[in-house]
Amino acid sequence: VYARRSTDDADNQKNSLAYQQMRNSEFAKRDSLPVADMTVLGFCEVGIINESHSGFKESEDFEIKSDESILYRIERPKFLHLIKLLKNKEIKGAIFLCWDRASRNKQDDVLIKKLINLGCDIRFSEATYDKTSSGDLHMDIDGMFASHYSRVISEKVKNAYAKLRSEGRCLYFAPIGYLDQGSDNKPFD
Numbered sequence: 001v002y003a004r005r006s007t008d009d010a011d012n013q014k015n016s017l018a019y020q021q022m023r024n025s026e027f028a029k030r031d032s033l034p035v036a037d038m039t040v041l042g043f044c045e046v047g048i049i050n051e052s053h054s055g056f057k058e059s060e061d062f063e064i065k066s067d068e069s070i071l072y073r074i075e076r077p078k079f080l081h082l083i084k085l086l087k088n089k090e091i092k093g094a095i096f097l098c099w100d101r102a103s104r105n106k107q108d109d110v111l112i113k114k115l116i117n118l119g120c121d122i123r124f125s126e127a128t129y130d131k132t133s134s135g136d137l138h139m140d141i142d143g144m145f146a147s148h149y150s151r152v153i154s155e156k157v158k159n160a161y162a163k164l165r166s167e168g169r170c171l172y173f174a175p176i177g178y179l180d181q182g183s184d185n186k187p188f189d
Contacts, residue, residue, distance in 0.1 A: 001028065001035055001095045002082055002102070005052045017050050020097045027125035028095055036091055043081050051078040072107060083111055086120045093121025099139065100146035109143040 003020035028035050035047040043049065062072040074080040085091045096102040102124075103109050116122050127142065129135040161171055 001025065001047055002049045002079070003051070003097065004076075004079070004101050005050075006104075015097065015101065017052075020101060021048060021050075023097055023125045024095045027123070031123075033093075033095065033123070035095075038091075043078055049078050049082060051076060074108065074111075076108075079108070083115070086115050086122075087118070093123065095123050095125060098124050098126045099142035100149065103143065104146045104150040106143070106147065109139075109147075113139065 001021065001024045003017045003024065004015075005017050006015065025035070027033070038047050039045050062070055064070055074083070082094060086094060102112055102122075112122060127138075129139050164171055
């Protein structure tokens, strides 16, 4: 069971870790899906993975290897570990709340789809994708909307920061020796 709290949308309580754990656990129980009794320090506890990380942020850099493969970095450490376990068939599948909890970028979308094509049992407690071309289209659309939502949030945050800077507001913690009373009380001078 994988739950991800987005750092780029921290106020969205519908997708809180507790909510995702509850919905995913209900889904597993309803569909008689066994959850691995696996605890790995820093990764999961009794089969539940909690990650607080943006699914949108990704490394722009990639490398073309001499064997003509392409290498890029996954920026979510627990998601990467989960992908490795699935690829190596150490676990059979994973449960996510919905597509945007699994991925909000195209590279991770591709990995999830490849794992599904390799036979990994990837399920979503709040979405069902048919094993048809229409189901694939549904997955593509959910991936596209998840990516777009993250781009919009990123744009809004950048615009808000630009506005605060133009008003002379400090966007970081006060330096040592200064009293931090919130962004409204931290002029630049």
